[in-house]
Amino acid sequence: MQRDSALSGLPQQRSLSSVIPSAVTRTSRLDPLSLSVVSMDNRQAVIIDIGAILTKVGYAGEFVPRAIIRTELLDDRTGEAVKVLDDTLSEQELYYRLVKFFRELFFRYMLTAAKDRRIVIVESVLTRTALRNAMARVLFEAFDAPSILFAPSHLLATFPFGVSNALIVDVGYSEATIVPVLEGVTLLYQLETSAVGAKYLEQRVYELLRKYGKVLTYLGVERSLTDNDDLLLKKEYTLEDIVVRFCFATKMDRGRIIQASGYDPEQEIPNPPCDVRLPFGEEMLIVPGLVREWAAEAIFEENDDIKSLPQLVLDTVYRCPIDARKKLLESIILVGGTTRMKGFYARLRDEILRSLTTSDYANKLGNIKSVKFYRLPNTSIELYASWIGGSMFGALEVLQYHSLTREDWLAQRKVPDWITSVYENNQDSTRSR
CATH class of the missing domain: 3.30.420.40 (ATPase, nucleotide binding domain)
Structure with missing residues (x-):
C-alpha cells in the first residue's frame, strides 16, 4: 500500500x-x-x-x-x-x-x-x-x-487508490505535468511538463471564437465578435465556462481528420456537433459546434513548438526504468479539472496506443500493448x-x-x-x- x-x-x-x-x-x-x-x-x-x-x-x-x-x-x-x-x-x-x-x-x-x-x-x-x-x-x-x-x-x-506505483498526469491551469511514482517515491528526474493546460485550451477557444463565433443581438441579428467583446469574454469567465461545460474530446479518427484539414470549416466533416448559446451581456453568444469539438485538439496535436499530452506521457515513461514502463502505462491517474472533459480518457488512451506504433516510440516502447487508468466511478475525484x-x-x-x-x-x-x-x-x- x-x-x-x-x-x-x-x-x-x-x-x-x-x-x-x-x-x-x-x-x-x-x-x-x-x-x-x-x-x-x-x-x-x-x-x-x-x-x-x-x-x-x-x-x-x-x-x-x-x-x-x-x-x-x-x-x-x-x-x-x-x-x-x-x-x-x-x-x-x-x-x-x-x-x-x-x-x-x-x-x-x-x-x-x-x-x-x-x-x-x-x-x-x-x-x-x-x-x-x-x-x-x-x-x-x-x-x-x-x-x-x-x-x-x-x-x-x-x-485514494491505495497504490504505490502510478503515473500521475496532472493537467492544471498553466501547464500539464507528468510525474511517475514508483514504490511510493516520486521520480523528480523523470518529470515532464508542457504548457498544454486549461489556459492553453481557453486561448484556443478564444482564437476560434474570433474567427467563427457570432453574437445574437437583441434585435435578432447575428454579428461577428469585435475587439470590444474581448473584455466581456475574459472578464466574466466566459472562456472557462465554454471549456468546462461545452467542449469535448472527439474520437481519435475524427480528430485526425480535423487536424489534417488544417482546421478548415470548408472541409466537410460528417455529423458536426450542434451550436450552443450563452448569455453575453445583453446579447447572446453563439458558440459553433466546430469550436466545441476543435478546441480539445490543442492537447493532442503534434507540432514543433509544444509537446502534446501523449508525447509527454510516453517521454516520461521512456525515461523510467525499463522494468517499470509497462506497469506505469497500466497505472495512470488523471488529475485536474480539464481531464473531466467528456471523451478525455478514451482519446488519451487511443492516442497513446497509436503513438506506440509510430517510428518514434516503436523501438523504445513497442512491447507495451495496453494503457489503463485508475478511476472512481460517479465522482469528480480528478478535481x-x-x-x-x-x-x-x-x-x-x-x-x-x-x-x-x-x-x-x-x-x-x-x-x-x-x-x-x-x-x-x-x-x-x-x-x-
Missing part, C-alpha cells in the same frame, strides 16, 4: 494524544500547556490545496473538501476580483493577499482558528520557494499555526484526488513527526525544499544505523 511505503522506516512512537491523557490522570493538577497540546492533537488537521484557479479546503479524515472556491480576492481599491497567486506581486503584496485569503478560509469556510489545528498544505513539487516561504510566514506569524506539513500533491494523488490524499495522511498519527513546527520556522524562517528534505532524511537514517 502507498501509505505503508511512505511511512516505512519511521520509529514506532505513540502520538501526543495517546500519551498525555494518561499522564494527566496521574497528576493532581491540570497543566494548561498539556491541555492545549491534547486539545490540538485531538482535533482534525486542516487540509488546504491551493491551485492557480481553485482552492480546496476541509478537515483530515473527510472524503470531500468542505469548500471548493476560486483562488481570488476582491481588491480593496477597485472592488474587482484579483488572483491570490500572481507572479508579478512583490513579496509584501503577496503576504497581504495570503493573509486576507487564509483569514477567509479559516473564519468563513472552516469556522476555526489556525492556532488550534495542525495544517497540511498540498502543493506541487514545482511550487516556487518564495511562495512556500510566504505561506509559512503567514500561517506561523500571522495566524500562530502550531505546525505545517507541505505535502507533494502528485504523491498524495495515489493515496480533488490530491486533497483526498492529504486528508488521509493528515488523519494519521505520524503527521506531527513530518511537520514543520513553529519553533523550527522561527529559528530558520525558511521551508526546506524537497531535495534538502530527502538529503537530511537519508543522513538521519545513516546516523541511526
Whole structure:
C-alpha cells in the first residue's frame, strides 16, 4: 500500500494524544500547556490545496473538501476580483493577499482558528520557494499555526487508490505535468511538463471564437465578435465556462481528420456537433459546434513548438526504468479539472496506443500493448484526488513527526525544499544505523 511505503522506516512512537491523557490522570493538577497540546492533537488537521484557479479546503479524515472556491480576492481599491497567486506581486503584496485569503478560509469556510489545528498544505513539487516561504510566514506569524506539513500533491494523488506505483498526469491551469511514482517515491528526474493546460485550451477557444463565433443581438441579428467583446469574454469567465461545460474530446479518427484539414470549416466533416448559446451581456453568444469539438485538439496535436499530452506521457515513461514502463502505462491517474472533459480518457488512451506504433516510440516502447487508468466511478475525484490524499495522511498519527513546527520556522524562517528534505532524511537514517 502507498501509505505503508511512505511511512516505512519511521520509529514506532505513540502520538501526543495517546500519551498525555494518561499522564494527566496521574497528576493532581491540570497543566494548561498539556491541555492545549491534547486539545490540538485531538482535533482534525486542516487540509488546504491551493491551485492557480481553485482552492480546496476541509478537515483530515473527510472524503470531500468542505469548500471548493476560486483562488481570488476582491481588491480593496477597485472592488474587482484579483488572483491570490500572481507572479508579478512583490513579496509584501503577496503576504497581504495570503493573509486576507487564509483569514477567509479559516473564519468563513472552516469556522476555526489556525492556532488550534495542525495544517497540511498540498502543493506541487514545482511550487516556487518564495511562495512556500510566504505561506509559512503567514500561517506561523500571522495566524500562530502550531505546525505545517507541505505535502507533494502528485504523491498524495495515489493515496485514494491505495497504490504505490502510478503515473500521475496532472493537467492544471498553466501547464500539464507528468510525474511517475514508483514504490511510493516520486521520480523528480523523470518529470515532464508542457504548457498544454486549461489556459492553453481557453486561448484556443478564444482564437476560434474570433474567427467563427457570432453574437445574437437583441434585435435578432447575428454579428461577428469585435475587439470590444474581448473584455466581456475574459472578464466574466466566459472562456472557462465554454471549456468546462461545452467542449469535448472527439474520437481519435475524427480528430485526425480535423487536424489534417488544417482546421478548415470548408472541409466537410460528417455529423458536426450542434451550436450552443450563452448569455453575453445583453446579447447572446453563439458558440459553433466546430469550436466545441476543435478546441480539445490543442492537447493532442503534434507540432514543433509544444509537446502534446501523449508525447509527454510516453517521454516520461521512456525515461523510467525499463522494468517499470509497462506497469506505469497500466497505472495512470488523471488529475485536474480539464481531464473531466467528456471523451478525455478514451482519446488519451487511443492516442497513446497509436503513438506506440509510430517510428518514434516503436523501438523504445513497442512491447507495451495496453494503457489503463485508475478511476472512481460517479465522482469528480480528478478535481480533488490530491486533497483526498492529504486528508488521509493528515488523519494519521505520524503527521506531527513530518511537520514543520513553529519553533523550527522561527529559528530558520525558511521551508526546506524537497531535495534538502530527502538529503537530511537519508543522513538521519545513516546516523541511526
